[in-house]
Amino acid sequence: MALGKDYAQQQCSIARALEVVGERWTLLVVRDAFYGVRRYNDFLVHLGAPRAVLAARLQALVEAGVLDRRRYRESPPRDEYVLTGRGLALWPVLRSLGAWGRAELPGAVAVRHFHHADCGTELGAYGECPACRVPVPPADVEMRPGAGLDRDPADPVSRALLAPRRLLTPLQPGQEPS
Amino acid sequence: MALGKDYAQQQCSIARALEVVGERWTLLVVRDAFYGVRRYNDFLVHLGAPRAVLAARLQALVEAGVLDRRRYRESPPRDEYVLTGRGLALWPVLRSLGAWGRAELPGAVAVRHFHHADCGTELGAYGECPACRVPVPPADVEMRPGAGLDRDPADPVSRALLAPRRLLTPLQPGQEPS
DNA sequence: AATCAAGGTTCAATGAATGAACCATGCTGG
DNA sequence: CCAGCATGGTTCATTCATTGAACCTTGATT
Incomplete structure (x- = not known):
């Protein structure tokens, strides 16, 4: 999406962020x-x-x-x-985008839920724990399948992501976390 | 950026959000x-x-x-x-993107500051007021120029945006707000 | 020796972005 | 009445990016 040439003249930090993560x-x-x-x-x-x-x-x-x-x-x-x-600092960006898509776009069914691993509470819109009132780092987030998730996906990666799991834990065995 | 065809098979709300706002x-x-x-x-x-x-x-x-x-x-x-x-619900997305760009990309100088109009406190990363501990709706946000802002821009829109102003107030005179 | 897995590269065809030029509407000044 | 102008676009040729299929490379496996 982004081209350095065009967005570069924009001093705005939003434009500069989009230069890095704004492409398709x-x-x-x-x-x-x-x-x-x-x-x-x-x-x-x-x-x-x-x-x-x-x-x-x-x-x-x-x-x-x-x-x-x-x-x-x-x-x-x-x-x-x-x-x-x-990269980890992009977590709030993904959270807010996902929250917007879920809340504002029609036909949304929760596909995944994100919980604070320490207390089990579902995260708020920006990745904070409403119960503990702290921002939860991605490593402390547990992802659980939601009602909208396809229960029988074709590809093995989607199948592996069906089970509840901690964010950032490698998909493949034999790798130490992060 | 987004093509309905390609992202549509993704059930993820992030992907669906990007279909709407992910294009260049x-x-x-x-x-x-x-x-x-x-x-x-x-x-x-x-x-x-x-x-x-x-x-x-x-x-x-x-x-x-x-x-x-x-x-x-x-x-x-x-x-x-x-x-x-x-559209107003996209405010946290812009905030988190801008916060990431400012915090994580090199050479960042604050171009604009965003304050809670009620109390004057500068907003946190997701658009919340750290003092009042509430999410601040965009209409209650005051935008002030920062050190990194070009003081003598060429186009009249950038010049109009030099002055402190409430978000959402129309740039042109003769329009009632929102 | 043949096959396979992982992680790419190359290529032709298609689709999107760019920038310049042009157009339409309705006001405004002489 | 006519010329010019402001606003808000459309059209078009060129360039650039994306797509999907095919191919390549390295090193292990059978």
Whole structure:
């Protein structure tokens, strides 16, 4: 979406944020990263984005410091993409976008619920815990399936995301968390 | 950015929100609407977007129920675009995006500050008042220029936005608020 | 030696964005 | 009455991005 050339003249921090995460697919990649997706192929099957676009977005997010690319196996060499601190800071953006879509767009059925893992309370619109009155870091968020979730998805990533799980915990076994 | 065809299969409310506001320029149009911009020409000079794209975005936002197009003068007939309730609900999205851009992207200088008009306190990251501990509706937000703001912009819209002003108050005289 | 998995790249076709030019309506000044 | 102008667009050719299919590479597995 964004082109440095055009938005650059805008001093506004919203415009500058959109230069980084405003392109097509980008925020969905970030969303999946919060859900624990880390590998190229998992992003691919879950998003359904074209391979070339996914590769471009992952590279751009790494260059922007939102994702970190790191080796998780030496032989054969395989890399995974993990959210950096800068990426984790996007959690309120995803929360507010999702809250808006759920509240304001017709035909919304809750697909996933997000709870404060410490107390079980469902999060408020910005990712805060209404009971504890603290902002809940993504690592302390438990994601649970909602009524609107397809119970029998085709791809294995969606199937793995059916179970309740902590955000950021890797989808694939054999990876230590974050 | 978004194509109904592609994101539609995503049940996620984030994806559905991005179908509406995820295209290039769209969120900047909404941002300007919060700043009080209402007219085609004002959006045009402030955003610098191509005329055809602006026309397409305004129409799409009206169809999505984010903006309301209404006649403000009969002769010659002139319409303006005003945020609906659904559009006003996007305020936290803009806040969180702006907060992320300001906090996480290098070289950020505060361009605008947003204060709770009732008490003067600067808003928190999600548009809440830290002093009053309430979410502040956009109509109660006062926007003040920050250090990073260009003091001598070329276009008249940017010049009008130099002065402290309440959000949503129309840029042009002769229009009653909201 | 053939096959497979992961993680890409390349390519042609399509669709969207851009910027310049043009158009329509209705007012306003001479 | 005519010329010009403000507003709010549309049209069009060019450029750029996206898409989906096919292919490639590396290293392990059978």
